[in-house]
Amino acid sequence: MRRTLVRDALASREYGKEMTVAGWVRTRRDSKAGMSFVELNDGSCMGNLQVLAPASLANYASEVTRLHPGASIKVTGQLVESPASGQAVELQATTLTVLGFCDPLEYPLGKSRISFERLREVAHLRARTNTFGAVARVRNALAFATHRFFQERDFYYFNAPIITASDCEGAGEMFQVTTLDLEKPPRDPDSGKIDFKQDFFARPANLTVSGQLEAETHACALGNVYTFGPTFRAENSNTTRHLAEFWMIEPEIAFADLNDDADLAEDYLRFLFQEVLARCPEDLKFFDQRVEKGLLANLEALAKAEFTRISYTEAIALLEKAADKFEFKPYWGADLQSEHERYLAEELFHGPVIVMNYPKEIKAFYMRLNDDQKTVAAMDVLLPTVGEIIGGSQREERLDVLEARIRDIGMTPEDYWWYCDLRRFGTVPHAGFGLGFERMVRFCTGMGNIRDVIPFPRTPQSAEF
Amino acid sequence: MRRTLVRDALASREYGKEMTVAGWVRTRRDSKAGMSFVELNDGSCMGNLQVLAPASLANYASEVTRLHPGASIKVTGQLVESPASGQAVELQATTLTVLGFCDPLEYPLGKSRISFERLREVAHLRARTNTFGAVARVRNALAFATHRFFQERDFYYFNAPIITASDCEGAGEMFQVTTLDLEKPPRDPDSGKIDFKQDFFARPANLTVSGQLEAETHACALGNVYTFGPTFRAENSNTTRHLAEFWMIEPEIAFADLNDDADLAEDYLRFLFQEVLARCPEDLKFFDQRVEKGLLANLEALAKAEFTRISYTEAIALLEKAADKFEFKPYWGADLQSEHERYLAEELFHGPVIVMNYPKEIKAFYMRLNDDQKTVAAMDVLLPTVGEIIGGSQREERLDVLEARIRDIGMTPEDYWWYCDLRRFGTVPHAGFGLGFERMVRFCTGMGNIRDVIPFPRTPQSAEF
Numbered sequence: 001m002r003r004t005l006v007r008d009a010l011a012s013r014e015y016g017k018e019m020t021v022a023g024w025v026r027t028r029r030d031s032k033a034g035m036s037f038v039e040l041n042d043g044s045c046m047g048n049l050q051v052l053a054p055a056s057l058a059n060y061a062s063e064v065t066r067l068h069p070g071a072s073i074k075v076t077g078q079l080v081e082s083p084a085s086g087q088a089v090e091l092q093a094t095t096l097t098v099l100g101f102c103d104p105l106e107y108p109l110g111k112s113r114i115s116f117e118r119l120r121e122v123a124h125l126r127a128r129t130n131t132f133g134a135v136a137r138v139r140n141a142l143a144f145a146t147h148r149f150f151q152e153r154d155f156y157y158f159n160a161p162i163i164t165a166s167d168c169e170g171a172g173e174m175f176q177v178t179t180l181d182l183e184k185p186p187r188d189p190d191s192g193k194i195d196f197k198q199d200f201f202a203r204p205a206n207l208t209v210s211g212q213l214e215a216e217t218h219a220c221a222l223g224n225v226y227t228f229g230p231t232f233r234a235e236n237s238n239t240t241r242h243l244a245e246f247w248m249i250e251p252e253i254a255f256a257d258l259n260d261d262a263d264l265a266e267d268y269l270r271f272l273f274q275e276v277l278a279r280c281p282e283d284l285k286f287f288d289q290r291v292e293k294g295l296l297a298n299l300e301a302l303a304k305a306e307f308t309r310i311s312y313t314e315a316i317a318l319l320e321k322a323a324d325k326f327e328f329k330p331y332w333g334a335d336l337q338s339e340h341e342r343y344l345a346e347e348l349f350h351g352p353v354i355v356m357n358y359p360k361e362i363k364a365f366y367m368r369l370n371d372d373q374k375t376v377a378a379m380d381v382l383l384p385t386v387g388e389i390i391g392g393s394q395r396e397e398r399l400d401v402l403e404a405r406i407r408d409i410g411m412t413p414e415d416y417w418w419y420c421d422l423r424r425f426g427t428v429p430h431a432g433f434g435l436g437f438e439r440m441v442r443f444c445t446g447m448g449n450i451r452d453v454i455p456f457p458r459t460p461q462s463a464e465f
Numbered sequence: 466m467r468r469t470l471v472r473d474a475l476a477s478r479e480y481g482k483e484m485t486v487a488g489w490v491r492t493r494r495d496s497k498a499g500m501s502f503v504e505l506n507d508g509s510c511m512g513n514l515q516v517l518a519p520a521s522l523a524n525y526a527s528e529v530t531r532l533h534p535g536a537s538i539k540v541t542g543q544l545v546e547s548p549a550s551g552q553a554v555e556l557q558a559t560t561l562t563v564l565g566f567c568d569p570l571e572y573p574l575g576k577s578r579i580s581f582e583r584l585r586e587v588a589h590l591r592a593r594t595n596t597f598g599a600v601a602r603v604r605n606a607l608a609f610a611t612h613r614f615f616q617e618r619d620f621y622y623f624n625a626p627i628i629t630a631s632d633c634e635g636a637g638e639m640f641q642v643t644t645l646d647l648e649k650p651p652r653d654p655d656s657g658k659i660d661f662k663q664d665f666f667a668r669p670a671n672l673t674v675s676g677q678l679e680a681e682t683h684a685c686a687l688g689n690v691y692t693f694g695p696t697f698r699a700e701n702s703n704t705t706r707h708l709a710e711f712w713m714i715e716p717e718i719a720f721a722d723l724n725d726d727a728d729l730a731e732d733y734l735r736f737l738f739q740e741v742l743a744r745c746p747e748d749l750k751f752f753d754q755r756v757e758k759g760l761l762a763n764l765e766a767l768a769k770a771e772f773t774r775i776s777y778t779e780a781i782a783l784l785e786k787a788a789d790k791f792e793f794k795p796y797w798g799a800d801l802q803s804e805h806e807r808y809l810a811e812e813l814f815h816g817p818v819i820v821m822n823y824p825k826e827i828k829a830f831y832m833r834l835n836d837d838q839k840t841v842a843a844m845d846v847l848l849p850t851v852g853e854i855i856g857g858s859q860r861e862e863r864l865d866v867l868e869a870r871i872r873d874i875g876m877t878p879e880d881y882w883w884y885c886d887l888r889r890f891g892t893v894p895h896a897g898f899g900l901g902f903e904r905m906v907r908f909c910t911g912m913g914n915i916r917d918v919i920p921f922p923r924t925p926q927s928a929e930f
């Protein structure tokens with residue numbers, strides 16, 4: 001079927017042109033003059049196309065008058081200038097085919113106001129609503145903008161493995177992957193313990209928490225790369241900010257230091273904001289009006305914002321001066337709390353802030369040790385209203401320093417043999433960062449709960465659909 | 466660091482221009498005239514940039530003469546016309562900084578010819594070789610071409626869930642995901658069975674085998690969507706064509722039938738071939754010369770090929786005429802074997818073939834039942850040399866027919882309540898297909914083993930890195 005998207009029909013001014021559209025009925029209104037007005041949505045945009053269905057249609061009485069919200073139809077007709085206000089065009093139907101009726105008594109979306117909580121229970125249908133259609137479009141725009149940004153800068157897309165047997169990092173928060181019969185797993189006759197040699201991978205395996213370490217292998221061979229794939233945390237956090245399954249973007253740049261990393265993060269964020277503003281103006285206007293007042297102005301400011309860069313040490317000094325504002329007292333050596341991050345971005349600098357060079361004790365082992373021996377070349381990018389949106393670092397490229405740091409955390413360099421190899425054979429300075437994709441979609445839509453910006457959220461006790 | 470990519474340096478003709486490059490040494494040759502020639506590769510292309518390092522460099526004796534393959538360096542110098550044949554330009558170094566030495570006795574890539582099998586054991590380094598660098602670039606080009614293709618046609622990128630609790634499809638081949646203590650899982654006091662209510666998702670969960678069913682929810686709300694994400698099969702197949710973890714592309718089109726689906730598959734495949742030819746000519750030439758003779762001509766033919774469309778019934782009739790050529794006798798009702806598929810594409814039609822309308826018994830329950838009541842609206846796209854590359858179908862959009870088909874396979878419609886809902890509320894004809902991304906990368910590179918076209922392959926007994 002050749003169909004015209006509602007978006008293109010609405011933008012067209014070719015009055016008299018015949019076209020076919022298809023989609024789902026949002027509302028139907030019957031006029032006393034003996035015709036019906038049907039608002040049609042096909043997901044191509046927020047707006048509906050008004051279809052004028054005259055009583056002269058062969059199936060007018062038998063079908064058109066039985067159309068309820070959610071029904072699917074195909075309409076061929078002529079595009080005409082609309083006499084009604086608020087819309088430039090409408091479609092005068094010459095044929096209207098019902099593809100599927102929709103019983104208003106059974107349809108979960110039949111009611112006018114449905115809570116986001118209730119919509120989560122019918123997540124298979126919620127993309128048919130204004131809000132979730134808009135979320136899907138914004139999410140799509142941000143995803144493609146990500147690929148464009150990195151591809152245009154000669155980064156290679158890199159697929160980090162999802163299943164991993166390197167359980168070195170935060171094993172406690174990882175999901176296990178197995179094909180063993182859990183009721184009766186094979187056991188080692190001597191120890192009585194589960195015999196993982198008989199598992200699919202012949203060893204315990206988990207779902208990845210980050211593709212960074214693997215991405216480094218390719219940055220240290222091909223130059224700049226980026227991941228964009230699912231990552232997992234088996235954290236029992238029932239909050240509006242956490243998902244057990246989420247998508248991450250992790251660029252890794254070769255021959256780069258922490259400043260290059262910060263430059264890239266700035267450019268990337270500005271590009272995302274510019275793109276979403278350019279591609280989804282109608283959806284963002286909706287979110288600005290209905291979900292978060294001020295969203296649009298905030299995004300527009302960020303799309304051209306200068307990013308302030310300060311050291312962690314400077315940040316602590318600034319925060320200590322305002323210590324009485326905080327629940328958690330800031331001090332050198334402690335991680336920044338969300339309230340601290342927001343204070344810096346919102347009240348002190350009125351815009352995005354990049355905090356650099358954190359105490360080594362509160363950051364990961366692979367971050368590059370600075371000459372002061374106390375801090376590492378880490379950075380967090382903070383945005384007004386949400387705090388941290390990006391975390392990154394220059395990676396430790398010196399083999400001896402890396403090995404010492406690995407021992408510091410109670411591991412042995414052999415556990416990371418391949419990661420150390422990158423430093424053993426032609427090591428290069430390199431850096432990278434991670435962005436939680438859903439956090440960005442949430443930020444750009446103003447949606448309060450992160451479960452509402454991914455099609456089918458996975459959270460503790462919930463893996464529906 | 467502002468560096469020029471080797472690719473751009475090689476393409477430049479700005480003789481006399483100063484530039485900085487960085488990368489890894491491929492070879493070093495010392496001339497009797499007292500200088501060294503260093504072949505530098507940075508992954509931006511297959512080719513190396515020749516660096517001319519004069520003895521006048523301050524670190525010539527102390528460092529340059531100790532450079533071995535795999536060492537990393539940064540070079541600033543002047544681009545000059547090369548007197549040597551086979552290269553247009555070279556870089557006359559004014560400074561050469563060693564970033565990391567590489568011990569030739571320890572470096573796994575030091576030897577000249579290393580088997581692909583051995584390289585799999587050092588997969589963290591193999592992207593530094595010509596072959597695997599080229600694979601990474603082709604893979605990247607195909608991935609971005611995929612996004613461009615669908616985005617330019619107004620498809621939304623859709624992220625299907627990775628962890629899923631709908632274990633309806635082929636549960637036997639699924640990986641289980643759990644946070645239970647496998648040694649001592651909690652058990653229900655009455656039945657003695659594992660108490661999955663205490664598992665992370667409060668029920669058994671698995672890794673997805675396909676995002677199709679979930680993608681249909683968004684096609685039936687937003688129009689056209691596509692997935693591009695990891696999928697999993699816990700199949701104990703140790704072959705050159707199977708991975709336990711692989712990436713799939715699954716478009717789903719609304720208001721579409723099987724012919725629309727075939728049109729899309731054709732357009733998509735041609736676009737991929739055109740794009741990889743346009744973006745990776747040097748890499749494809751390498752594969753054509755070193756890996757699979759005739760690859761380039763094959764891809765060029767496919768980039769403008771007409772696709773033959775025949776019915777399964779016609780295909781069987783044609784195959785029966787050549788029955789003595791086959792190990793497996795073709796007959797109506799049996800699935801096509803690889804030898805049948807290749808015979809159709811290679812010997813009979815000399816190009817891609819789309820076989821349509823298969824017997825319902827050998828296809829999935831969700832494929833649309835044709836009017837003959839014997840076949841379903843399924844299609845397989847066959848390519849010369851590999852056979853099936855794409856499988857797709859029009860989906861059953863009639864609730865009563867779908868429910869009957871679900872019962873036929875011994876399930877109940879309640880198991881698929883949300884999938885049936887799509888047919889209950891404003892159902893629309895829709896169709897889609899799946900392409901295994903690694904199969905396509907393998908096809909475009911000629912690499913024999915699918916483990917060599919994904920950075921870190923997951924296969925039975927192997928989840929290294």
